[in-house]
Amino acid sequence: MCGRYALTATPKDISEFFNLADLDDFPARYNIAPTQPILVVMSSEKREPGSNLPERRAFLARWGLIPGWVKDMKEFPLLINARSETAIGKASFRAAMRHRRILIPASGFYEWRRPPKESGVRPQAYWIRPKRGGVIAFAGLMETWSSADGSEVDTAAIMTTAANGGIRHIHDRMPVVIEPEDFARWLDCKTQEPREVADLIRPVQEDFFEALPVSDLVNKVANMGPDLQKPVAVAQPEEEPPKKPTPDSTQMSLF
Incomplete structure (x- = not known):
C-alpha cells in the first residue's frame, strides 16, 4: 500500500526528469494524502511545432481513482492504490490500464511498520526515499469522472506490487517504480497493450530505496513541513514491570 508520499523536487528538476515543458512554480509538498490534488504525467496528442519534447503533459488529478461508470462518487470507495497483479482484469482499473496509464512524480513515500499489539511496540513510520536522491516516477492509472451536472474530475491511483527485500520488513506492498x-513504453497506450507492459510492474531492485524511521508527525495531514522527514530513534518494546514472586504454597505464613 502507499497512503502518503512526498514531492519536494523543484519544478525545473521535475520538468527535466520527465522531459516536459517548463512547469509553473509550486511549493515542496512533504505530506501528500488521499483526495488531495497530485501532479501526474501523461502522453499527449498535442505537440508544439518544431518541439523536441516527447508527447507528454503534466496536470493535476485527485488522488483516489473513480471509474467512469460510477454514478455517485460519495457512494464509491476511495481507490488510492491499484494492485498490479489484478489491475488488468479488475473492472475498476481495466479501462484505465488499457487507455490511461500515467506517471506520478515523487521524491519518496511513507510507510508504517505495524507490530502485533501484544508486542508493546507502537506503529513506526518510515520515510522511504531513493538512495541516489532526486525524482522518481510511480506507475499510475487515471480516469476522468463525470458527474450528473456535467462537471469532470481527473482522478488517479498509484500502482503497487509486492515489496522487495529491502522494504518487506516494514510492509508487504510498495509502489511500482518506472x-x-x-x-x-509505459505511457504508450496506443500501441502497447497491458500485457505488453506487464514486465514493468514489478518490485524495484532491492538497493534502490533506503528507509529512515521518522516521527508520527506524518500521521496528521495538517503537518506539512520538512520536519516530517527528520530521522528518529526506532521505538522499542515497553518493559514490563517485574512480577511479584509467587508465595510457595507449601510454606506456612503468618498472614
Missing part, C-alpha cells in the same frame, strides 16, 4: 528508459 525507470526513465521505460517512460515512453
